[in-house]
Amino acid sequence: MKLRALVVEDEWAARNYLVELLEATGAVAIAGAVATAEDAREAIAAIGPDVVFVDIQLAGGEADGIALVRDGGAAAYVLATAHPQHALDAYQLGVVDYLMKPFTAERVAQCLARVRARVPSPAVPSAPVRVVARRKRALVFLRLDEVWAFEAADRLACVHASRGTFDVDLSLTAIEASFGAALVRVHRNWLVNVAHVLELEGNASDAELLVGDGVRVPVARERAAAVRELLLANTAGVRKR
Amino acid sequence: MSRRGVAIALACGVAGALQAIHSLAYGSLDPRGVAFGIATTAIELVVLSAIYDRRRSLVALGTVALALSVATAFAGASLGKPLPVGVVAQIGLYDGVLALGLWALAVAMPEARARAAELERLHTAAELATLRAHVQPHFLLNTLNTIAALTAEAPDDARELIAALGDLLRDALEDQRETHTLAAEVAWLRRYARIIELRHRVQFRWDVSEACEHVQIPRMLLQPLVENAVKHGALRCRDGGEISVHAQLDGARKLRCIVEDNGPGPQAPRDGALGLELVTRRLALGGHGTFRLERTGDRTRSIVELEAAP
Numbered sequence: 103m104k105l106r107a108l109v110v111e112d113e114w115a116a117r118n119y120l121v122e123l124l125e126a127t128g129a130v131a132i133a134g135a136v137a138t139a140e141d142a143r144e145a146i147a148a149i150g151p152d153v154v155f156v157d158i159q160l161a162g163g164e165a166d167g168i169a170l171v172r173d174g175g176a177a178a179y180v181l182a183t184a185h186p187q188h189a190l191d192a193y194q195l196g197v198v199d200y201l202m203k204p205f206t207a208e209r210v211a212q213c214l215a216r217v218r219a220r221v222p223s224p225a226v227p228s229a230p231v232r233v234v235a236r237r238k239r240a241l242v243f244l245r246l247d248e249v250w251a252f253e254a255a256d257r258l259a260c261v262h263a264s265r266g267t268f269d270v271d272l273s274l275t276a277i278e279a280s281f282g283a284a285l286v287r288v289h290r291n292w293l294v295n296v297a298h299v300l301e302l303e304g305n306a307s308d309a310e311l312l313v314g315d316g317v318r319v320p321v322a323r324e325r326a327a328a329v330r331e332l333l334l335a336n337t338a339g340v341r342k343r
Numbered sequence: 344m345s346r347r348g349v350a351i352a353l354a355c356g357v358a359g360a361l362q363a364i365h366s367l368a369y370g371s372l373d374p375r376g377v378a379f380g381i382a383t384t385a386i387e388l389v390v391l392s393a394i395y396d397r398r399r400s401l402v403a404l405g406t407v408a409l410a411l412s413v414a415t416a417f418a419g420a421s422l423g424k425p426l427p428v429g430v431v432a433q434i435g436l437y438d439g440v441l442a443l444g445l446w447a448l449a450v451a452m453p454e455a456r457a458r459a460a461e462l463e464r465l466h467t468a469a470e471l472a473t474l475r476a477h478v479q480p481h482f483l484l485n486t487l488n489t490i491a492a493l494t495a496e497a498p499d500d501a502r503e504l505i506a507a508l509g510d511l512l513r514d515a516l517e518d519q520r521e522t523h524t525l526a527a528e529v530a531w532l533r534r535y536a537r538i539i540e541l542r543h544r545v546q547f548r549w550d551v552s553e554a555c556e557h558v559q560i561p562r563m564l565l566q567p568l569v570e571n572a573v574k575h576g577a578l579r580c581r582d583g584g585e586i587s588v589h590a591q592l593d594g595a596r597k598l599r600c601i602v603e604d605n606g607p608g609p610q611a612p613r614d615g616a617l618g619l620e621l622v623t624r625r626l627a628l629g630g631h632g633t634f635r636l637e638r639t640g641d642r643t644r645s646i647v648e649l650e651a652a653p
Contacts, residue, residue: 113542114483119492161543161578184484275496334348
């Protein structure tokens with residue numbers, strides 16, 4: 103059973119990187135990735151993750167990460183940081199491990215082994231992982247089947263869903279790593295939930311998808327054939343060319 | 344001994360020598376001698392007060408010495424045992440010179456030495472702060488982590504980060520003069536800013552007028568202002584922080600630098616305050632600039648004004 107993890111890191115690149123490394127181990131399902139201690143508190147309350155990877159020095163604060171650990175709410179905490187300057191505080195608070203920056207696949211694997219030893223079986227049987235998104239200061243939790251598509255936006259992404267469009271604190275690559283199977287990369291800037299594709303328009307050079315309730319998604323020329331193939335798999339009525 | 348101390352001692356010596364020459368040349372009763380003595384003291388005062396930036400304590404002391412000599416002369420005359428006026432005046436003048444000399448030795452020179460030591464200490468502290476900003480383990484390791492993260496997703500950004508970090512490290516190893524040009528300061532800040540931009544959702548704007556690029560400023564004077572605007576301003580903005588750096592000449596002699604951010608504004612004392620304190624102290628001790636932090640609308644502005652050497 104996979105550990106449900108929440109990543110709390112203020113730097114966008116570091117956050118995406120850690121999500122990708124955690125996903126690559128195959129032992130973790132990312133339950134959310136947020137940038138501030140405030141969002142983390144809300145996400146922990148809503149998701150109840152097995153393990154929280156938290157950066158000590160979150161943007162604007164001095165040692166917000168330590169305060170977050172002190173507040174509790176998750177089964178285990180790992181401090182992801184550049185410098186173990188709060189080691190004593192952390193061990194007194196029962197932090198499972200330090201994950202040192204720069205991160206590597208090996209360090210992440212060793213760290214997860216320690217977390218596993220500490221949290222033998224996940225506290226909650228793996229509930230369907232939800233997508234944590236933001237609208238201004240409020241967090242929004244979406245089931246994957248509600249999601250129509252993810253669109254790259256200013257290094258991070260936004261999610262188009264039946265309830266609206268929200269910001270996501272992850273890059274498309276990290277999202278793809280987390281929800282890979284259900285999503286298809288149809289364009290450098292777009293990931294689409296195949297279940298919600300309604301129409302495929304145009305030819306290979308300017309193909310476009312109609313997804314959900316009217317979101318138009320461009321299909322990259324070099325991906326058009328593969329996307330068409332995928333959409334036609336498990337369908338009847340259109341003859342394959 | 345500091346340069347100012349030497350100047351004071353020399354000025355006193357010259358004044359004393361002039362008075363000795365005058366005594367020999369004219370004799371104590373000659374009214375021209377008195378006039379010469381008074382003129383000597385006046386010159387002494389002008390020179391010394393100019394050296395000491397018109398310090399009130401020195402002018403007051405000189406005035407008292409002058410008044411004392413005149414008063415002694417009149418007092419002597421009115422007591423019925425008149426000393427020759429010129430002699431009394433000379434006694435007063437020598438008193439004045441002696442007092443000035445003592446003042447220089449007892450007050451001005453130790454003060455100047457203390458100021459020099461304080462400047463030296465602050466210079467060292469600023470150097471350390473600079474070094475820390477470059478190679479502070481946190482800054483360095485976090486930047487390395489970002490580079491690792493970007494190698495797959497945005498290799499061009501990763502290369503740019505490596506170059507910027509390399510430049511900062513090189514700069515840290517090069518000479519550490521006390522001042523450099525505003526252009527050099529801005530070049531350094533731009534590299535630092537680029538690293539911040541690549542790591543966070545922060546955007547910098549630069550508006551540095553060409554006319555002030557040659558102005559000499561204390562090395563890394565503006566760095567704490569930018570770091571403060573990043574840490575306590577722009578990074579607290581959810582939807583992307585903005586920082587702008589302006590520099591322009593106000594008239595021919597005054598340089599004004601403004602670092603502005605759109606963060607939620609100054610909060611309770613924090614570790615950034617130490618950096619700002621350093622800026623204030625360096626400017627005050629250099630004796631040629633001021634620093635203030637102000638909040639206008641939704642912007643926080645750090646403003647440094649300093650005299651631009653012609």
